[in-house]
Amino acid sequence: MDELDLLKKDWQANTTQVNQQLLGKDIYPMLHKKSSSIVKTLFYISIAELLFWLVANIYPLFASEDYREELVAMFGNVTLLIGITIFSILVILVFVYLLFKSYKSISVTDSAKKLMENILKTRKVIKYYVIYNLVMGFLSLSIGLYYTINYNPEVTEQFAQYSSKQMFIVTVVMMLFIAFFLLVFWLFYRLIYGILLKRLNSNYEELKKLEV
Secondary structure (H helix, E strand, C coil): CCHHHHHHHHHHHCCCHHHHHHHHHHHHHHHHHHHHHHHHHHHHHHHHHHHHHHHHHHHHHHHCHHHHHHHHHHHCCHHHHHHHHHHHHHHHHHHHHHHHHHHHHHHHCCCHHHHHHHHHHHHHHHHHHHHHHHHHHHHHHHHHHHHHHHHCHHHHHHHHCCCHHHHHHHHHHHHHHHHHHHHHHHHHHHHHHHHHHHHHHHHHHHHHHHHC
């Protein structure tokens, strides 16, 4: 049990309002410091994610001509591929900026109410970012499969020989593949951001008690 947990235990056990207020003044700086540290960690994770996606999306395009041609064939044309890549990177940059802004706001605030507001904003930013990634993952896979089926000569020729029953099975398998991919994606973000958000939520609840 760390110092903050001991202070919270004493604060909850104290029945006098004056003592609770005094302990609350000791608890707040620790909650502030922990919240700032959590958001700072989230910011660093977002930087790492940005670098990862930059390398994952850009490096293969220049490193392998065959891979680039496969991607262009999958998405129909190079303009669409480049557009999706640039848009995704811009969104991550906006996310990094918003997290950095949240970190700076939490670092300088001296009000419990303001700190609570900043924690809520940080939670919303991450929530919307995860939703965006899930939607983009779904759209990217759907577009990729659509162009592969309809514009890849080898795949189109093979599917033309399938019966209605076989096409139904293939469609179900593709839908399951997309669902599995999105589930893995969601679990990844749940693991990466979920633990830190849980701690941030815990700090938020403690701040609400201090405000009472």
